[in-house]
Amino acid sequence: MTTPLQPGWYDDPQDPNAQRYWDGQDWTPQRQRKPTSRPTPPPPPVMPTRSPVMPTQSPVTPAQPLPPPPGMPAQPPAVALGAQQQNLPNSHLVWAVFSIFFCLPFGILAIINATKVSNLWALGQYPEAHAAADSARKFAIWATIAWVVWAGGLFLFGVVLPLLFGLSLLGTDTTSTP
Amino acid sequence: VTAKARAAVACRLSEPAAVATLAACGCAAVWLGDPTVPGGPLPVCPTKALLGIDCPGCGSLRMLYWLLHGDLWAAVRFNALGLVAVVLLVWAYVAWTYGRLAGRRVWSWQHSPRSAPVALVLVLVWFLVRNLGFGPFPALYV
Numbered sequence: 115m116t117t118p119l120q121p122g123w124y125d126d127p128q129d130p131n132a133q134r135y136w137d138g139q140d141w142t143p144q145r146q147r148k149p150t151s152r153p154t155p156p157p158p159p160v161m162p163t164r165s166p167v168m169p170t171q172s173p174v175t176p177a178q179p180l181p182p183p184p185g186m187p188a189q190p191p192a193v194a195l196g197a198q199q200q201n202l203p204n205s206h207l208v209w210a211v212f213s214i215f216f217c218l219p220f221g222i223l224a225i226i227n228a229t230k231v232s233n234l235w236a237l238g239q240y241p242e243a244h245a246a247a248d249s250a251r252k253f254a255i256w257a258t259i260a261w262v263v264w265a266g267g268l269f270l271f272g273v274v275l276p277l278l279f280g281l282s283l284l285g286t287d288t289t290s291t292p
Numbered sequence: 293v294t295a296k297a298r299a300a301v302a303c304r305l306s307e308p309a310a311v312a313t314l315a316a317c318g319c320a321a322v323w324l325g326d327p328t329v330p331g332g333p334l335p336v337c338p339t340k341a342l343l344g345i346d347c348p349g350c351g352s353l354r355m356l357y358w359l360l361h362g363d364l365w366a367a368v369r370f371n372a373l374g375l376v377a378v379v380l381l382v383w384a385y386v387a388w389t390y391g392r393l394a395g396r397r398v399w400s401w402q403h404s405p406r407s408a409p410v411a412l413v414l415v416l417v418w419f420l421v422r423n424l425g426f427g428p429f430p431a432l433y434v
Contacts, residue, residue, distance in 0.1 A: 128405050131397070207402040208384045211377055211411055215349040218338060222348075225415060229408040236405075265335040273333045 128236050130202045203247040205231035210250050213257035220257035224250045301393065308389040323360055327353035346422040348415045349374060351434035370434050373418045 123146065126134040132145050210224035227250035234243035325334040339347035351370035358366035359375065367375050380401055387400035401407050422432045 129403070131399050131403050205402070205408060207408050207411065208381065210408075211402075212381060214377065214415055215352045215374065218347075222412075222415060222419075225408065225412045229412050232405040232408065261338070264338045268335040269333060272335075 127202065128232055202235050203231060203244050205247050206251040206254060209254040213254040216257040216261035218257045218260050220253045220260060224253035224257060227253060304392040304395075305389070308385070308392060311385065319356065319360055322353055322356045325353075327357055346419075346433055348419045348422075350422070354434070373414060376414075 121137050122135070123133040124136050125148070126132040126145060128134075129145070131148055133148050134145050205228040206224070207228040210221065210228045213224050214221040227246045230246035231243050231250070234240075234246055322334070325332050327334045334353055337347055337350045339345065340350050349371070352374040355367045355371040355374050356378070358364075358370065359378070384400045384402055387398040391398035421429050422434075424430075
């Protein structure tokens with residue numbers, strides 16, 4: 115992976131499902147969908163489901179070298195990327211969108227960090243892209259935990275304790291949730 | 293189909309099945325808890341309870357309740373953007389489940405580089421317009 119790249123189709127650093135044409139110097143605007151079947155073993159998907167379900171898949175052995183993204187000096191595409199930097203990290207966008215339902219600023223922070231991932235990746239800032247992806251996940255988790263704590267507390271004080279101690283106060287339970 | 297292949301399929305579907313079970317439990321809680329009547333057992337949103345403003349997710353329980361009861365218009369009225377999010381989440385779930393079955397990556401909306409910024413803008417705009425106190429906007433307050 116230390117030789118200059120020949121012109122050809124390579125994985126698009128901005129879109130994990132696409133390929134983009136590299137003219138030997140720079141990216142061209144031409145994009146295409148990744149072929150569904152490849153002659154070489156496919157790289158591990160960036161699916162959110164990297165569990166030991168498909169043990170036959172090879173570890174990170176990319177089929178093609180990853181050219182530098184646009185914005186980087188086009189001269190030396192001789193980039194020896196770490197194994198984890200080959201694929202655009204999962205930005206956890208689905209979970210971030212889901213965490214919006216939990217009504218907390220964490221949900222918005224999760225989406226903001228998910229937004230950063232592909233931008234940082236396109237700029238070649240791979241560790242930062244991974245950090246943003248981790249932050250998106252972290253904030254989505256926090257949003258979920260915060261809501262569970264909130265809902266559990268309301269349920270405890272609004273429903274369980276009144277039931278235990280105040281069965282005679284049935285008429286006044288409208289104070290629990292406005 | 294050998295027993296081994298069946299076991300592999302069952303293994304691949306275990307996580308989607310767990311997610312579906314959780315979602316079904318949530319829907320059952322919303323159905324039984326009836327968030328359309330104030331004072332029920334379902335919690336009010338913390339942002340609304342503490343600050344008195346609508347957050348982008350406010351009204352989602354009522355939206356889900358009416359969606360489960362087949363009243364699409366009422367669902368739109370309580371959280372239109374939340375309804376869009378539900379559609380997207382179902383889409384992502386189906387793509388994820390199918391991808392696990394097929395053993396390959398299936399394209400879904402979250403893989404587009406534009407999805408995250410669009411989602412961010414929509415959420416922020418929705419957050420703003422629901423809390424504007426003039427013109428047609430108070431109709432969006434739930």
